[in-house]
Amino acid sequence: MTTETPHVDETLDTSGLLCPLPVYKAGMALGNLEPGQVLQLICTDPGSLEDIPAMARQRGDTLVASEERGDTQVFWIEKGKV
Amino acid sequence: MTATPQNGAESAKETTRPKRLALVASKGTLDQAYPPLILATTAASLGWDVGIYFTFYGLDILHQDRFEKLKVASLANPAGPIRVPNLLGAVPGATAAATKVMKNWMKKSRMPELPEFIEMAQGLGVTFFACATTMGVMGVEETDLIEGCDIAGAAAFLDFAADADVQLYV
Numbered sequence: 465m466t467t468e469t470p471h472v473d474e475t476l477d478t479s480g481l482l483c484p485l486p487v488y489k490a491g492m493a494l495g496n497l498e499p500g501q502v503l504q505l506i507c508t509d510p511g512s513l514e515d516i517p518a519m520a521r522q523r524g525d526t527l528v529a530s531e532e533r534g535d536t537q538v539f540w541i542e543k544g545k546v
Numbered sequence: 547m548t549a550t551p552q553n554g555a556e557s558a559k560e561t562t563r564p565k566r567l568a569l570v571a572s573k574g575t576l577d578q579a580y581p582p583l584i585l586a587t588t589a590a591s592l593g594w595d596v597g598i599y600f601t602f603y604g605l606d607i608l609h610q611d612r613f614e615k616l617k618v619a620s621l622a623n624p625a626g627p628i629r630v631p632n633l634l635g636a637v638p639g640a641t642a643a644a645t646k647v648m649k650n651w652m653k654k655s656r657m658p659e660l661p662e663f664i665e666m667a668q669g670l671g672v673t674f675f676a677c678a679t680t681m682g683v684m685g686v687e688e689t690d691l692i693e694g695c696d697i698a699g700a701a702a703f704l705d706f707a708a709d710a711d712v713q714l715y716v
Contacts, residue, residue, distance in 0.1 A: 487591050
């Protein structure tokens with residue numbers, strides 16, 4: 465999606481985990497961040513491609529960037545205001 | 547009769563309340579216990595308000611002596627983990643074998659076991675409604691259930707479900 469890598473406050477690697485674990489763990493991690501901080505999330509679950517944008521939308525966070533690296537997806541999620 | 551000047555305030559409140567998921571879990575087999583818990587933990591992770599109504603065989607998921615021993619049916623389950631002619635599903639040990647295969651699948655996929663899912667859901671604040679009628683019919687006492695369940699009848703659950711954005715029966 466973008467070539468510029470956003471600033472990262474925390475990284476979470478969910479490689480090898482399937483739904484619902486990437487969303488569950490990302491939700492926990494985002495819960496510990498302040499609004500405006502960015503979580504870098506690494507996923508290998510093929511479902512994450514759609515799940516993570518949906519999660520950001522539902523939670524009120526912003527998916528600032530995403531990148532596919534082979535079978536791995538990397539997402540940068542900025543925590544929303546709520 | 548009074549005017550309704552608070553209507554505006556009420557609708558503002560409506561738009562800021564979290565979305566709500568109301569699930570009915572009616573099955574007591576291992577494979578059927580996962581979907582409601584997966585949906586519940588996911589929805590709660592999205593910031594939704596979630597409640598599951600455990601009714602009939604689904605109540606076994608909350609039963610202290612049973613929730614760790616749920617099984618996969620080998621009979622009348624053509625999509626089950628062991629694909630054998632239906633008749634062989636009645637052979638002694640077939641249910642245990644099907645259960646073992648599913649548990650191995652889950653372990654290999656690094657999926658949490660059921661007790662861990664229950665803990666995850668409770669940790670996220672998912673409400674567990676235990677069906678009061680099922681308890682009466684099946685002779686289940688409150689002390690038989692895991693901690694933190696709300697014993698509720700259909701009306702109490704429907705009162706919760708009436709404000710839900712998504713309602714599903716599993």
